[in-house]
Amino acid sequence: MSEKKTYQKTEKKALEYVKKDYIKTRTLPGAWYLSSYTYKFDITHMQPFLKKLKDKKLIGNRCSGCNRIFFPPRLVCGQCLVKPDRWVDIRETANVATYAIAYLKNPDTGEVEEKPMVLVQHDGSNTCCIAQMAPNINVKDMYINMPLKVHWKGERTGGLMDIEYYDVIEDASKDLSSKKE
Amino acid sequence: MGRQVCCISAGYSEHASKRSDVSMPELINEAIQDCLKKVPSVCLDDIDAFANGNMPAFEGINIPELWMTDWMGARCKPLMRVTTGGTTGGTVAICGYYSVAAGIPGIDTVLAIAFEQQSQGDTSLGLASVALGEISILNTLGITYDQLNRLLSAGAAIGVAAYQATTYMSKARITEEDLARVVVQERRNAAKTWWAHLKMPNLTIEDVLDTPYVQYPLRFGMVCPASDGACAMLFTTEEKAKEWADIPVYINGVASVANESAVLGYNGSGSAQLDPSTQLGAMRSAELAYSQAGISFPRKEIDYAELYGPFPNQTLMWSEKLGLFEETTAPKMWEAGVTDLNGELPINCSGGVNATNAIGASAMERPAEAALQIMGKASNQVPKTVHTSIGHGWGGSLNLCTLMVMADQPKRKWR
Numbered sequence: 271m272s273e274k275k276t277y278q279k280t281e282k283k284a285l286e287y288v289k290k291d292y293i294k295t296r297t298l299p300g301a302w303y304l305s306s307y308t309y310k311f312d313i314t315h316m317q318p319f320l321k322k323l324k325d326k327k328l329i330g331n332r333c334s335g336c337n338r339i340f341f342p343p344r345l346v347c348g349q350c351l352v353k354p355d356r357w358v359d360i361r362e363t364a365n366v367a368t369y370a371i372a373y374l375k376n377p378d379t380g381e382v383e384e385k386p387m388v389l390v391q392h393d394g395s396n397t398c399c400i401a402q403m404a405p406n407i408n409v410k411d412m413y414i415n416m417p418l419k420v421h422w423k424g425e426r427t428g429g430l431m432d433i434e435y436y437d438v439i440e441d442a443s444k445d446l447s448s449k450k451e
Numbered sequence: 452m453g454r455q456v457c458c459i460s461a462g463y464s465e466h467a468s469k470r471s472d473v474s475m476p477e478l479i480n481e482a483i484q485d486c487l488k489k490v491p492s493v494c495l496d497d498i499d500a501f502a503n504g505n506m507p508a509f510e511g512i513n514i515p516e517l518w519m520t521d522w523m524g525a526r527c528k529p530l531m532r533v534t535t536g537g538t539t540g541g542t543v544a545i546c547g548y549y550s551v552a553a554g555i556p557g558i559d560t561v562l563a564i565a566f567e568q569q570s571q572g573d574t575s576l577g578l579a580s581v582a583l584g585e586i587s588i589l590n591t592l593g594i595t596y597d598q599l600n601r602l603l604s605a606g607a608a609i610g611v612a613a614y615q616a617t618t619y620m621s622k623a624r625i626t627e628e629d630l631a632r633v634v635v636q637e638r639r640n641a642a643k644t645w646w647a648h649l650k651m652p653n654l655t656i657e658d659v660l661d662t663p664y665v666q667y668p669l670r671f672g673m674v675c676p677a678s679d680g681a682c683a684m685l686f687t688t689e690e691k692a693k694e695w696a697d698i699p700v701y702i703n704g705v706a707s708v709a710n711e712s713a714v715l716g717y718n719g720s721g722s723a724q725l726d727p728s729t730q731l732g733a734m735r736s737a738e739l740a741y742s743q744a745g746i747s748f749p750r751k752e753i754d755y756a757e758l759y760g761p762f763p764n765q766t767l768m769w770s771e772k773l774g775l776f777e778e779t780t781a782p783k784m785w786e787a788g789v790t791d792l793n794g795e796l797p798i799n800c801s802g803g804v805n806a807t808n809a810i811g812a813s814a815m816e817r818p819a820e821a822a823l824q825i826m827g828k829a830s831n832q833v834p835k836t837v838h839t840s841i842g843h844g845w846g847g848s849l850n851l852c853t854l855m856v857m858a859d860q861p862k863r864k865w866r
Binding site for chain 2 (some may be wrong): 367413
């Protein structure tokens, strides 16, 4: 008797399971570990640039085909397929090429903070790079072509973070440039 | 010179955020059934070859076409797979076009299928797998992962498109209201389309502006959904199309053009495009496709356009870059109702990508809908007769564009 009962029970369970999943496909959990992948890079073209960062100097490289200046330096020019080989000094001042504002939760306090994300074009270069703004900047005052200046880190190690952030400097042509509405 | 190619039918599966009632092959089967239903004289034996594609990283299933051969009816037939990220659908359609145009003996009719079931996997993880190769070099150059996270933050497509939106907004001098207007039009159109995902017949501009920001210029209400869905298109030669279909749609021009990457340069270098809304790739693809089709005045000659605009600023931007409107005038056209269903140049009457976004499929849904509008079989049919239409796709790091120009007449021999 007891065997029969258990059999009936399992049958019922199975039916319920089928009924429950009839409107749904069966799902199996899986995982994908991105950290198990390895990537290889050639950063030899970056070494002179990183060395100069220690001495508070910015350099980019120039393509002899199209005369564009890349900052940070590039291995191959995308237009001409030529190796940029001439090193050029670049000024510390820059412009905001484009920006967006992210709303991020602070992991410590749980408050949502406005965080500007900017692409910066250095004066004397033809490319833009991702950068960080000064922590005390008012997000609502930002606009495209806003002039900036590099704020150096106290102890420089020869990495990209030697440029700690960008300070906002006074804009002489503020009324002329297109301001954010 | 290749053969003249025609599209005789296109079909969709129903789109939703979670199609948990079907598996991936069943989803595709829905689209193929719908596609073949529209041309009753064609059966599976008439189809000679298959082209398909999706974005495998978004679902975590590799080589899905081997799994679903039976469901496509592709048993013992040539099968090809193309994957190009966001433009996958557009590229699969172009692949189908080329397979017919090439004139290979025995291959006259090709079924192109694009699909995506995003609820199965993690899309942002899939995108991370693409971007990690580029980003991890920044780590070796001295930026910690913690810092990187803050630099790129919300990431995915929105983080990139937000840059584009800011530059476009400052260039065209528009406000968020103009962006919301595009969204309202597209989602109201989607309510009349049976397969669309976000159907909002009573949406207003205020409703969109009430939602919180995802990333500064883009609000939650303006951002495209993540859908499950599939799309199928049937390509064949001119002779067979005349026999099988009432109104064969002639494919007169295709183009797929990439520009330099717009936001992240490779190996940690700077990106060469200063303004992500310049889009030289789109302009070049338009030039190529229009010259193939013999279109000299796109503003006058094109009657209907389907643009790949997951975010409203992109719909505006593409319409300018593809030569439909002059630079920075697109927002005024939306305000004046030129792009309405009854307007002079209807755009995205199916609801566009803003209402339905099954990533792999959505770039094919554009030319498919453009073809159906010419045939007169679209579910939200334009009242006027459509002679020429375009279907556009976008993907990559803001830089890859596909375009397909279709008409109810074959290519002009002279121009």
